[in-house]
Amino acid sequence: MFTGIIEETGTIRSVKRGKISASLGIEARLVIEDVKVGDSINTNGVCLTVTAFDNTGFEVDVMAETMRRTNLGGLGPGSMVNLERALRLSDRLGGHLVSGHIDGTGKITLMNREENATWITIAADPQVTRYIVDKGSVTLDGISLTVVDVNRGSFRVSIIPHTGQETTLLKKKTGDTLNIECDITAKYIEKFLREEPGRKAGNIDINFLNKHGFTD
Numbered sequence: 631m632f633t634g635i636i637e638e639t640g641t642i643r644s645v646k647r648g649k650i651s652a653s654l655g656i657e658a659r660l661v662i663e664d665v666k667v668g669d670s671i672n673t674n675g676v677c678l679t680v681t682a683f684d685n686t687g688f689e690v691d692v693m694a695e696t697m698r699r700t701n702l703g704g705l706g707p708g709s710m711v712n713l714e715r716a717l718r719l720s721d722r723l724g725g726h727l728v729s730g731h732i733d734g735t736g737k738i739t740l741m742n743r744e745e746n747a748t749w750i751t752i753a754a755d756p757q758v759t760r761y762i763v764d765k766g767s768v769t770l771d772g773i774s775l776t777v778v779d780v781n782r783g784s785f786r787v788s789i790i791p792h793t794g795q796e797t798t799l800l801k802k803k804t805g806d807t808l809n810i811e812c813d814i815t816a817k818y819i820e821k822f823l824r825e826e827p828g829r830k831a832g833n834i835d836i837n838f839l840n841k842h843g844f845t846d
Contacts (some may be wrong), residue, residue, distance in 0.1 A: 634774020
């Protein structure tokens, strides 16, 4: 698990492509300080396993399914990526719980400044935006952000200067693709309600809430 608080930005230094998979070499400094083979590093929002490392970076394998569902296939030598090590139980949870499992991608349709903030509008499939709520959390390229507003096919976030300086987000431009991970809580709730035996859609009452521990 991760928090969506980016520790540093790294640079892709090598890409070895298979037919539908790839291996990436990533230049980094901070996230390799205590790294071991088998550790997970969130790379542009994708949980990847370290297969090798040295004192200047690390390597990861990217399977075909990950290539299909994310923007990693568009990376090349020199591309910048957001990096975060896995959460330790003793850490402060500054963002929100992030699994590193991407729900889909979205495209930036608009970027505009409002004094010290930058508004970004992202178009995404309704199957993704259904799990995004106003003032809820969303992860974009590994960055934990608050959703300002959302409709069926798009949503907006607002970026403060610190986030812009510490991540790759403000280096993006209109038309660029971002990895999206929705708050996993929404997906669990939907599955739980859909599979509750004998429950009709929308039939949530005090008895249902009592049964499942939502009341005292």
